[in-house]
Amino acid sequence: MEMASKEANLEALLYAAGDNGLDEQNLVELLELDGEELSQVAEKLKKDLASNTDSGIQLIHVSHTYKLTTSPQTAKIIEKYFQKDLTKNLSQSALEILAIVAYRQPITRVEIDDIRGVNSSGALQTLIWRGLIEANGKKDAPGHPKLYVTTDYFLQYFNYQSLADLPLIEDFEDNAKDDEEVDLFDAKGKADLNMQKEGQ
Structure with missing residues (x-):
């Protein structure tokens, strides 16, 4: 070759x-x-x-x-792409990352990777481009990695007043079977995620 x-x-x-x-x-x-x-x-x-x-x-x-x-x-075509309905075009991995950031923020990409067990950089960038998460400061650790948090647009899109409105993880762990899909973002009823107990 x-x-x-x-x-x-x-x-x-x-x-x-x-x-x-x-x-x-x-x-x-x-x-x-x-x-x-x-x-x-x-x-x-x-x-x-x-x-x-x-x-x-x-x-x-x-x-x-x-x-x-x-x-x-x-720029124009990228903007057009990201104006399309968010959850319809977000991959399963992007939705998982969004949930992790929502519940664990502020969090670094390496920490997200550790929870998921795979590299998250591509899907993370998609969420940034779509305005759902953003970098907000750097962690006081070697390399000073970026810390990621959800945005005000995230709250607006899923119809939350604040992060306190997010469903409690314990509710899902109590009510969902191991392989059952649960709806973290039920304000719009679109983002069904397979909850992984590890790191959630």
């Missing part, structure tokens, strides 16, 4: 990393490059993406971290 180019490997890593991107040190180790080589590879990928008029993705470099984001010219 043909080996991927350094640019392709960088693009794949940044895609997998999602909203958080990857810092230079991690990329140097993963790609087995030195700092200067990384800069050259990143610059080539950035130019390749910018020169491809059919690409809606761009590479950015902020605070020693590289990220893939949607390009400015796609």
Whole structure:
């Protein structure tokens, strides 16, 4: 099988990393490059993406971290997409993350990953784009990871006056069978989640 180019490997890593991107040190180790080589590879990928008029993705470099984001010219279609009905288009994983953030906020992405057992960066970014959660401060821990909380729009959409209106987790644990779907967001009756007792 043909080996991927350094640019392709960088693009794949940044895609997998999602909203958080990857810092230079991690990329140097993963790609087995030195700092200067990384800069050259990143610059080539950035130019390749910018020169491809059919690409809606761009590479950015902020605070020693590289990220893939949607390009400015796609703003209208992205906005249109996120104006569609929220819960109809949210994946099961996004709904699970939304529930975790709602009940455990403020919480970091790594803590969300620990609860779910899988990487949550992609679905987390979807919730941010849709205005349901947001970063609010950083945790006093190594790396100072972002802390995520629900937004006022989250309350508005699900018809809650405050977070105190959220259903009690204990109610679901008492009344639901192990495999039974329960409705955390019953104000609109749309978001059925399979409650996992671990970490909830």
